[in-house]
Structures are given as structure tokens and as C-alpha cells.
Amino acid sequence: MSLIFLRKIRQAALPFLLICLSVAALSECVFASNTAKEKYFKADAAYKKLKDNYKIKKYRHNWLACIKKYDAVYKYDTSGPWAAAGLYKSGLLYSELYKFSNKTGDLKKASIIFHEVINYYPKSEYRKKAIIKLDKIEQKLPKKQTSTTASSGKKLSIPGLKCIVIDPGHGGKDNGAPGYNNRVNEKTITLDMALKLAKHFRNNIQCKVILTREDDNFLTLEERTRIANKNNADLFISIHANASKNRSAHGTETYILSHATDKEAARVAARENNTTVEQVSDLQLILSSLIQNSKINESTKLASYVEESVFKKMKKDYKNIKSKGVKQAPFHVLIGAHMPSILIELGFISNSMECKRLIDPKYQDKLCMAIFSGITKYVNGVNPASYTKKKPKNATEG
Numbered sequence: 466m467s468l469i470f471l472r473k474i475r476q477a478a479l480p481f482l483l484i485c486l487s488v489a490a491l492s493e494c495v496f497a498s499n500t501a502k503e504k505y506f507k508a509d510a511a512y513k514k515l516k517d518n519y520k521i522k523k524y525r526h527n528w529l530a531c532i533k534k535y536d537a538v539y540k541y542d543t544s545g546p547w548a549a550a551g552l553y554k555s556g557l558l559y560s561e562l563y564k565f566s567n568k569t570g571d572l573k574k575a576s577i578i579f580h581e582v583i584n585y586y587p588k589s590e591y592r593k594k595a596i597i598k599l600d601k602i603e604q605k606l607p608k609k610q611t612s613t614t615a616s617s618g619k620k621l622s623i624p625g626l627k628c629i630v631i632d633p634g635h636g637g638k639d640n641g642a643p644g645y646n647n648r649v650n651e652k653t654i655t656l657d658m659a660l661k662l663a664k665h666f667r668n669n670i671q672c673k674v675i676l677t678r679e680d681d682n683f684l685t686l687e688e689r690t691r692i693a694n695k696n697n698a699d700l701f702i703s704i705h706a707n708a709s710k711n712r713s714a715h716g717t718e719t720y721i722l723s724h725a726t727d728k729e730a731a732r733v734a735a736r737e738n739n740t741t742v743e744q745v746s747d748l749q750l751i752l753s754s755l756i757q758n759s760k761i762n763e764s765t766k767l768a769s770y771v772e773e774s775v776f777k778k779m780k781k782d783y784k785n786i787k788s789k790g791v792k793q794a795p796f797h798v799l800i801g802a803h804m805p806s807i808l809i810e811l812g813f814i815s816n817s818m819e820c821k822r823l824i825d826p827k828y829q830d831k832l833c834m835a836i837f838s839g840i841t842k843y844v845n846g847v848n849p850a851s852y853t854k855k856k857p858k859n860a861t862e863g
């Protein structure tokens with residue numbers, strides 16, 4: 466009888482115990498979060514004091530004490546909501562400290578920390594900030610110490626190619642064109658290809674390689690060109706995949722910024738600009754003055770090299786490879802770019818055969834090699850930097 470009574474008590478007490486444990490766990494979680502938050506604000510207050518007072522900031526130990534405070538925020542709960550902020554700020558302080566210490570070691574520490582922010586917190590808002598800071602740091606660090614050139618000593622140095630910006634079209638809420646295979650969107654293919662192309666440049670050429678996006682992020686068209694201009698890029702390569710209601714349409718084409726060559730080019734620009742064909746016509750009217758500032762001759766040459774290389778190399782291994790040639794259209798993403806810029810349409814993802822090929826890693830690798838080869842052939846033949854000093858006499862190429 467007493468045993469049954471005990472069991473009953475246990476049964477009755479179990480839910481109560483579970484509730485108590487949950488509340489305890491929850492309050493511990495809230496407590497941890499609050500504490501990390503408190504630590505962060507304390508570190509922020511110390512940083513503000515440091516920034517505002519020259520007497521304090523000229524001493525290295527004051528900077529290190531502040532960095533320690535941010536580091537404590539990160540280490541307190543590395544998977545908590547304040548960790549990325551704490552880590553980022555400690556990197557930021559090392560880069561600020563460098564301005565006083567002039568020690569490359571401080572810059573290197575900042576670089577390592579920003580890399581950690583990028584790799585450990587891919588979804589954090591601090592990732593983007595870290596990428597921007599890292600780019601600036603890598604410009605200051607001696608070439609051999611930058612992440613883009615550290616892995617190999619056998620890289621080719623091409624005069625005139627110091628920085629290339631690769632732009633994977635679309636991203637985030639903008640899926641781009643839907644594929645024939647309905648699980649595939651343009652934004653995924655462009656990112657895959659851009660990452661491969663960037664890696665290939667980083668491994669083989671001694672130059673800075675910047676991607677406008679490295680994951681599924683949304684960026685406006687203006688932001689993409691701005692990144693290229695801000696970094697004084699020598700080349701801007703925007704990567705896209707084509708689509709058409711006509712499911713048999715296939716082939717690659719490479720565009721430069723200008724008035725639309727034909728109705729088809731205007732249609733492609735309308736789709737990529739996310740506007741109507743009529744709006745593309747309006748854009749053409751205001752385009753004339755902008756085109757004068759764009760590097761139309763160099764861009765045409767670059768586009769021709771890439772389109773030709775893709776056609777020649779891909780047809781060696783694949784059937785039905787078609788080049789639709791070099792075309793012109795008013796692409797929003799190319800407007801305002803200060804360097805030779807092209808937009809590559811890798812193929813039609815609305816076409817059954819090309820959609821299948823564009824998601825095949827082997828095909829992607831070969832296509833990437835062909836684009837790389839076209840770009841380097843162009844750069845080897847021309848020194849893009851020289852065009853910023855003097856204009857070419859005649860537009861004979863293209």
C-alpha cells in the first residue's frame with residue numbers, strides 16, 4: 466500500500482520536476498546571454514574611453530586590455546548571440562592598434578580573427594563586415610602573407626592584374642531564373658561557378674580576388690559594381706545563366722554594356738535587370754553619356770576572348786556546344802564600372818541538356834577553366850591598368 470502511495474507521489478512529482486529543470490535551464494541560458502551582453506557593453510564602454518583619449522590610446526597595454534574584454538565576450542559563449550560581435554571587435558581593435566604600433570603582427574592577428582569570424586559565423590551580420598575589413602588589411606600586408614597568395618609560391622604574376630572582382634549573379638531573395646530541373650535556380654549555379662573561378666585565380670595568379678557574395682546573400686546591382694570600383698579592380702566579371710520560354714534555346718553568350726544589339730539582347734537585359742523590355746528602352750536613352758565613360762573597347766576584347774575560349778574548349782569534350790557570340794545590352798550591373806567589365810551567360814538553365822550540365826561539377830570545372838583561360842589570355846595580351854592612364858586611339862577590336 467505504502468509502495469503504491471510512493472509511486473503515486475513520484476508520478477505526480479515528475480512533471481513538476483521537469484518544469485523546474487526546464488526553468489532552471491532556461492534561466493541559465495538567459496543569464497548566460499545577459500552576461501555576455503553585459504560583458505560586451507562593458508568592453509564597448511572601455512573601447513569608447515580608449516578611442517576618445519589620446520593619452521590612453523598611445524599605450525599598447527590599454528589596447529590589449531580592451532581586446533581581452535572583447536575576447537572574453539566571445540569565449541564566454543562561443544555559440545551565443547554576442548560571440549561574433551565580440552570576436553569581430555577584437556579583430557577590429559588589433560587593426561586599429563596597428564595604426565599606432567605599426568607592427569605587422571597586429572595586422573596579422575586582425576587578419577586571423579576576421580578569417581575566424583567569416584568561417585565560424587557565416588550567418589552573422591559581422592561576416593560581411595569582416596570580409597570588408599579583411600580586404601583592406603590584405604592590401605597592407607606584404608603579398609606573401611595575404612590569404613590569397615599564401616598557399617603557393619608558383620603563382621603567375623601578370624602585370625596589370627592586381628585585383629579581379631567576380632560577381633555571382635542574384636542571391637538571397639532573388640533566385641534568378643528557374644531551371645528546367647525545378648530544384649535548380651540560377652543563383653546557386655552562379656555562386657558555384659564564381660567560387661570555383663575565384664579559387665582558380667587564387668591558386669594560380671598573384672592577384673587579389675574579391676567575390677561580391679560568397680554565400681546566399683542578396684545584393685543590389687549597384688552594390689556589386691561599387692565593390693569593384695571601391696577596390697580599384699582591374700576586371701569585373703558578372704556571372705549569370707540564361708533562360709528562355711523556348712526550351713530548345715541553348716548556348717553561351719558574353720555581354721558588354723551598351724545599347725541592345727537586338728530584341729533578344731534587350732530581353733536578356735530586362736530579365737537580368739529585373740525590369741521590363743520597355744524600361745530597358747528608357748535606360749538606353751540615358752545610356753549614351755554613361756557608355757562614353759565605360760571601357761567599351763577593352764570590355765569587347767575581354768568578352769571575345771572569354772566567349773571564344775569557352776566555345777573552343779567545351780566543344781572538345783561536349784556535343785551541341787553553341788556560342789551565341791559577344792553581344793551588347795544595357796545591363797544595370799555593368800553601369801558605372803570603371804574597369805573592363807563583362808556579363809557571362811553560362812548557358813540556358815531553361816534547357817534540359819544545359820541545366821543538367823550546369824549543375825554537374827565536372828562540367829562546371831571545365832567551364833571554369835575555359836573562362837579562366839579566356840580572361841588570362843586577354844590580360845596577358847593587354848595591360849588593363851594602362852587604359853586608366855590613356856584612352857586607346859581607335860576602337861578597331863571587337
Ligand SMILES: [Zn+2]
Nearest residue numbers: 634641705706
Ligand atoms: Zn542572371
